[in-house]
Amino acid sequence: MTPENVTKQISNLAFMFDLSEPLKPGIVSALNEVSQIERVAPDTVILSPGESSSDAGFVLLAGSVEIQSPDGFTRSLDPPVILGEMKQFHFDPSGKRMVTVRTLCEVTVLRFVWTDLYALLSKRISAKEVEEFRLALQEHAWMHYLELQDEL
Numbered sequence: 359m360t361p362e363n364v365t366k367q368i369s370n371l372a373f374m375f376d377l378s379e380p381l382k383p384g385i386v387s388a389l390n391e392v393s394q395i396e397r398v399a400p401d402t403v404i405l406s407p408g409e410s411s412s413d414a415g416f417v418l419l420a421g422s423v424e425i426q427s428p429d430g431f432t433r434s435l436d437p438p439v440i441l442g443e444m445k446q447f448h449f450d451p452s453g454k455r456m457v458t459v460r461t462l463c464e465v466t467v468l469r470f471v472w473t474d475l476y477a478l479l480s481k482r483i484s485a486k487e488v489e490e491f492r493l494a495l496q497e498h499a500w501m502h503y504l505e506l507q508d509e510l
Contacts, residue, residue: 359395359419359466367419367438368468373498381487388478389417393468398461405442405459413472415442421465425502426458433505434462442472443499 368374368386377385398404404416407428418437426432435441441459479488 361390364390364395364419364468368417370438371417371440372501373440373494376494376497377490381483381490384479384483384487385491388475388482389468389470392474392478393417393470395419396467396469398465398467400461400463402461403458404461404467405457407456407458415440415470415472415475416459417441417468417470419466419468422462423465424460424462426460427456440495440498441467443495443502 365386368389369382374382374385398421404423405412405414418435418439418441420437422434422436423439423441424432424434476488479491483491
């Protein structure tokens with residue numbers, strides 16, 4: 359996948375549409391900078407419920423994944439989509455991951471560490487802009503959470 363395609367996929371993440379136009383290039387640049395492109399084999403679990411130590415996040419660039427909640431609700435997702443964002447907002451009081459994310463085919467992802475992303479953003483953009491990013495991401499995470507609770 360070319361750098362231009364990666365940038366386009368990041369730019370098309372749902373939460374990006376909630377950001378002010380001047381902020382978007384900085385978010386895209388930071389995500390590109392702290393991430394590594396990885397290919398992941400079919401039927402691989404990339405996020406597991408109960409995980410508390412991992413601070414990994416992913417942007418699905420190509421392929422499909424299935425999200426499964428502990429109560430059996432499943433949903434497949436296609437790119438571009440950010441994964442691992444719900445853990446950032448402690449939807450589970452114990453601070454653990456809530457769902458299984460499994461690849462349905464070979465996928466291409468950007469893998470990053472949330473603390474690395476926030477550290478870079480804190481150096482490059484204002485605290486107000488970091489908060490704007492967090493709020494947009496949190497709203498997106500709430501939508502995922504409600505979908506998993508089968509409330510949408």
